[in-house]
Amino acid sequence: MRYALLAPVPCVHLPSALSICATHGKVAFATKLSTWFANEDEIKLRPEEGWPVLIYASRPEIGDPDVNKGLFDPARAGFAAIYAGWTQANDQGKHPHPEIRPTSTDTDTEVFGFWEVSNLHRLENPVRLLDLRIGKRRPAKGFVPRRAWVVQAPI
Numbered sequence: 001m002r003y004a005l006l007a008p009v010p011c012v013h014l015p016s017a018l019s020i021c022a023t024h025g026k027v028a029f030a031t032k033l034s035t036w037f038a039n040e041d042e043i044k045l046r047p048e049e050g051w052p053v054l055i056y057a058s059r060p061e062i063g064d065p066d067v068n069k070g071l072f073d074p075a076r077a078g079f080a081a082i083y084a085g086w087t088q089a090n091d092q093g094k095h096p097h098p099e100i101r102p103t104s105t106d107t108d109t110e111v112f113g114f115w116e117v118s119n120l121h122r123l124e125n126p127v128r129l130l131d132l133r134i135g136k137r138r139p140a141k142g143f144v145p146r147r148a149w150v151v152q153a154p155i
Contacts (some may be wrong), residue, residue, distance in 0.1 A: 006129075006153070007151045009055070009057065011062070011072050014057055016072060017029070018121070021119070028116045031113060031114070031147075033147060047083045051082070052081075054077035054151070056076075056077045056129070058146075069149070081117035081121070094111075095114050100108060133152040134149055
């Protein structure tokens with residue numbers, strides 16, 4: 001088991017995120033949270049450049065249901081990447097380099113900042129959320145990540 005970042009990304013953003021990452025070498029995902037990690041234990045562990053990232057395709061109700069059906073798995077992280085860093089939003093709540101944002105985010109509202117990844121790809125064998133550890137415990141059955149977590153993962 002090694003440390004990784006587990007983060008939800010709405011299904012609607014994943015197709016263009018894959019394309020942007022392939023074209024530009026990285027893609028930036030937004031968060032509105034000023035405290036990206038809320039748990040005191042996680043404050044001690046912040047993802048570092050080069051960490052593995054597991055992406056949970058979330059919010060299947062937004063966007064094209066046919067596309068999302070192929071992306072959403074309620075019990076698994078189906079995408080992976082490498083953590084490439086953090087960028088603070090500009091004064092308008094936007095990324096200073098909009099070309100690395102998924103095109104599906106063009107109408108997004110202001111955000112706090114952006115976590116960036118490289119090597120975004122779909123996993124041939126998605127990682128079961130129940131196989132992760134958050135702190136010393138496995139997540140409860142039915143766990144749905146609604147924010148980023150530092151996890152231990154079998155990757």
